[in-house]
Amino acid sequence: MEKVAVVMDWGGTWVRAGVVDSGGNLLWHDRSLNKAGGTQSELISGAYRVLENALRWCEDKAVVGVGIAAAGPIDAESGIFYSPPNLQVLDGVCIKGIWEEATGYPIVIGNDATMAALGEYNYGAGLDPDDGIESSRTLLYLTISTGVGGGVVDRGKVVVGAHGMAAEVGHMRIDSGESAPTCQCGNKGCLEALVSGTSIVRLFNLELDRVADTVKQSWNERQVDTQVIFEAANYGDPIAESILTKVIADLSVGITNLVHLFNPDRVVLGGGVSLSLTKFGYIETIRDMVAGAVMSTRHKEFNIKPAKLGDNAGLIGAACLIWEQFE
Ligand SMILES: [Zn+2]
Structure with a gap:
């Protein structure tokens, strides 16, 4: 029988299984x-139904384990959610325990951005040999969409931290000023509060409030989202x-800090805002800003x-985590 992993990606809006x-x-x-x-x-029962569909699809296959990527924070060892901002009602729930009993399969669980980093490392952008850099040794993944998340894979291993909560890159503080915008984590001036899709729209609307009424009117008729802002620019x-x-300057400061911390050879940008950064040609600018700010020529040896x-x-x-742990 063919061996397979049953997987789930549980975000704030969608629950997907595969x-x-x-x-x-x-x-x-399916989702x-x-x-x-x-x-x-x-x-929980809504998500379990999608998981059951996946398990049912595997009737003639050998399921090795169930892997869950979830919008955390989540303790990867215990599988307990800790005040997840996008799945708030799951605070304190040990989904690993509940579903191991229900399915009879071993379950591994982790932060969604960390899992995405591992996926990109093994089967995505980590593999592209270009710019003289072969497949990645150390990959830094950033997802910039509604929020900002991230993950680091170093020589095949995810950097997990003592409680499985490492690389909360969105909550790295970039702006320590009094007027820095408040982040949903409660702090001020976090990377997420400066460059996430939600933040870009909020900062834009604040700026719009300061300008003349005629300019405001021309904008007020439009539904402003990040894509509209990128197109307008x-x-x-x-x-x-x-x-x-x-946004580009703040993001470059964030990536510079992360390059100094983890010395990646590959910085991979995912999420909706990253699609716009790519589409409108900002990636090179960011790379140049980061390369210009890092402390040594060796640190400059990365691509985005x-x-x-x-x-x-x-x-x-x-x-990937299922194969690593159970095979
Ligand atoms: Zn924060």
Whole structure:
């Protein structure tokens, strides 16, 4: 029988499940919306239904284990959620314990961005040999979308931390000023509060409040999201340009700090904001800013790549952990 890993990526909006073979191929996947405003048991049973579908699909296959990538913080060892901002009703829940009993399979669980880092390392942007750098030894993954998350894989191993919560890169403090924007973690001036999609829109709207009414009116008729802001900057809109100039500078400071900490040869950018950064040609600018700021020529030996696995990175990364632990 073919050996497979059953995997899940449980985010704030969607819960996705999949079946991955030992070559990193996603054989089957399905997804379902978390019930909006759902209770703890409604969310758990909704996610379990998707997991059951995946297990049912594997009837003629040998399931090695179940890997779950979840919007944390989550303790990778105990499998307990700790105040997850995007899945708040799951605070204190040990999903690993509940589902190991329900499914009869061993479960590994981890932060979704960490799992995505592992997926990209093994089967995505970590593999591209270019710029004279062969497949990655140390890969730093950043996801920039509604929030900012990340993960680090060093020579095949995920950097997990004592409690499985390492690389919360979005909450690295970038701006220590009094007027720094407040982050959803409660601190001020975190990378997430400066460069996430939500933050870009909020900073843009704040800036709009300061300008003349005529300018404001022309904008108020439009639904502003990050893509609109990137497009406006591309056409030379001064407000959009000034916001993005600051975003690029803050993101470059964040990546510079991370390059000094982890010395990656590959920095992989995932998430919706990263798609816009790539589309509108900002990646080279960021690379140049980081390369200009790091302390040695050796630190400059990295490239920045867009993520390759898209929404599947977490699922494929969760499968990598299954093969690593149970095979
Ligand atoms: Zn924060």
